[in-house]
Amino acid sequence: MLTTFKRKRKRLQSYTWLGLPLVLIGGWFFPKLGFFLLSCMIGAAGVALYKGRAWCDWMCPRGSFYDLFIQKISEKKEIPEFFRKKGFRIFMMSVLLAVLGSQIYFYWGDLNKTGTAMVRILTITTSLGIILGTIYQQRIWCHICPMGTVGNFLSDGKKPLVIGEQCGATCKLCSKACPMQLKPYEYKDEGIMGDNDCIKCSTCVAACPKKALQFEDKLKKAA
Ligand code: SF4
Ligand code: SF4
Structure with missing residues (x-):
């Protein structure tokens, strides 16, 4: 049963992960693709209101990528407890949202530069997730991802x-x-x-x- 279930889940993830290279690589040539990041943020928060963090299962391209590929090379160690601490997660979320907000403010009106800034943020955070996922466990980034933290706050009692x-x-x-x-x-x-x-x-x-x-x-x- 577990094998059949995993196969089904992988199939769904094998479609959505493609969104990641589309933005990570394509975004350097077509910067407006960077705005895809905002749609992911809205999607994750919207789903969380009804189904908790279900977005992170297979709808998130980055989460799917980590499960499909990083899982194979991950050391699969226990995720350190401080990655789950509320204070650390709020700190990470504040830093990343401040960086994103300042870039939008700085490049206001220039869609290409704003899009490139988002692609840059996605590239840096995904690379960090790959490094941490390889050393610890593939989904470690999902504990400190700002979208995951927002989803966590909105998830209380949803789809228990x-x-x-x-x-x-x-x-x-x-x-x-x-x-x-x-x-x-x-x-x-x-x-x-x-x-x-x-x-x-x-x-x-x-x-x-x-x-x-x-x-x-x-x-x-x-x-
Ligand atoms: S829910 Fe209980 S019985 Fe089922 S796998 Fe977990 S520990 Fe085992
Ligand atoms: S506890 Fe939640 S995240 Fe973990 S395997 Fe079960 S459904 Fe998935």
Whole structure:
């Protein structure tokens, strides 16, 4: 089941990741492609209002790229705890949004220069994500990505993952499979996953041998 599920998810990601080279490479020749960055920001925030960080699953070109390619060369080490700290994430988000805002202000009215500035920011942050993803785990950037942090803030209670009583919290296969290295079993007593960084990818649902995990909307539909 997990293999079939992974194949399906890869298929979706294999379409969306193409948006990354389109902007990263194409943007140096057609700078207005850089504005694609803004549409991604709006898309991530919009989806978060209804489905939490679901955008980051397969709709985000960069997230898809990390899962498809960096995962193969990643050391797959545990993501250091401070990458999950609210203070560090807000700091990263503030720095990147300040850089983006100042570039837009500075080049106001010149769409090509503004677009190039966005391509430059995308190039620098993606390169950083590749380096960190190779040293640690492919999705480490998704913990400090400003779009992910905004998505985290807007995700509270959206499309919750339910942890059923079948879970013994011992095998931890859900966590081993999770691309974000989250730990659904830690929320067994509450019965609902309380980590807003869940990208709603369903990998854990497919990986759980006890069939203890399911998203609330799917349970409601089945009832
Ligand atoms: S894989 Fe399933 S049974 Fe195992 S710890 Fe996770 S939720 Fe519990
Ligand atoms: S907890 Fe499950 S659904 Fe959420 S990111 Fe991890 S594997 Fe995906």
